[in-house]
Amino acid sequence: MQKALTIRKPGVAGLFYSGKKETLEREVAIYLESATQMEIVNRVYGLVSPHAGYMYSGGVAARSYRQIVDREFEVVVVIAPSHHVYFEEISVYDGDAYRTPLGDIPVHKELARELANKHPNLIYSSIGHEGDEHSLEVQLPFLQHVLGDFRLIAIVMGNQDHANIMVLADALTELLKGKQALIVASSDLSHYHSSDKANVLDNVVVEHINNFDEDRLEEDLQRGLCEMCGGGPVIAMMKACRNLGANKSKVLIYRNSGDVTGERSQVVGYLSAMIYK
Known part of the structure; x- marks a missing residue:
């Protein structure tokens, strides 16, 4: 008898984004149509x-x-922080697929298992992926809409310290060398400051990403000069991309929640960025 597939079901569909397939497809399409594409890289x-x-x-x-x-990419790696469960390791999802209202995304089991075997701090597990953890899940409908079918390596970082950043960056470099791969890092920026204060903190992040200077970014995060809930994923991604051949980094847009709500006393900062050649 064939073993049933282990599928990570949506935790925040209907909350962070529409739980209805047609509505979600339309929502994502509208956002993408309004977005500007850079010059061809x-x-x-x-x-x-x-x-x-x-x-x-x-x-x-x-x-x-x-x-x-x-x-087109052979594999897409998404790295996200854990918001609800603390654990010391870096969790590489051990199931068969991640599900969204747009369908199931198959996990690249061979590469996921190989990645998890590269260091004791990398574990092949569902810890951090379960329940209503949103940081990885919300990336997936965009990827599904843009790429269609693809295979996923889903990673949630527990401890985002320097040691784990280096473990993940080095392991991804080794795993993805010679492959057409995309690494997505999920992160928001400063939380619950005034809009003016958020702009000061978040501009530090913008500057370091534009300078492709992940080491300074890590230093300033540690010094409290800026904030990122997914700083570890972003820095590990930047290091791995550099090792794989990227030589440019660009912030594409920066906004905060006040730009949508009009409430400026307590905002959350957001940016999108691309690492490329």
């Missing part, structure tokens, strides 16, 4: 995309995903 290695509800950050996320229209 040789190769896209990585993206940074926010993970708030689509009404707040969908337009920002779309700017990243607009850059990979008409491109």
Whole structure:
């Protein structure tokens, strides 16, 4: 008897984005149609995309995903922070697929297992992926709409310290060398400051990403000069992309939640960025 597939079901469909297929398809399409595409680049290695509800950050996320229209990848790696469960390791999803209202995305089981075997801090597990963790899930409908069929490696970082950043960056470099791969890092920026204060903090992130300087970004995060809930995923992605051949990094758009709601006293910052050659 064939073993039943292990599928990670949507945790925030109907909350962060529409739970109805047709509505979600239309919603994502509208965001993408409104997004600007940069000049043609040789190769896209990585993206940074926010993970708030689509009404707040969908337009920002779309700017990243607009850059990979008409491109093909052997595998897409999505790295996200854990919001609800703390664990020391980096969790590589061990199931068969991630589900959204747009369908099931198959996990690249061979590469996921190979990645998890590269270091003891990398675990082949569902920890961090279950329940209503939204940071990875909200990236997937955009990827489905733009790429159609693709295979996924889903990663949730527990501890985002320097050691884990280096473990993940080195392991991804080794795993993806010679492959046509995309690495997406999921992160929002500063949380619940005034809009003016958020702009100061978030401009530090913008500057370091535009300078392709992930080391300074990590230093300033540690010093409290900026904030990113997914700083570890972003820095690991940038390091891996550099190792794989990327030589440019560009912030495509920056906004905060006040730009949508009009409420400026407590905002959350969002940006999209592309790592490329």
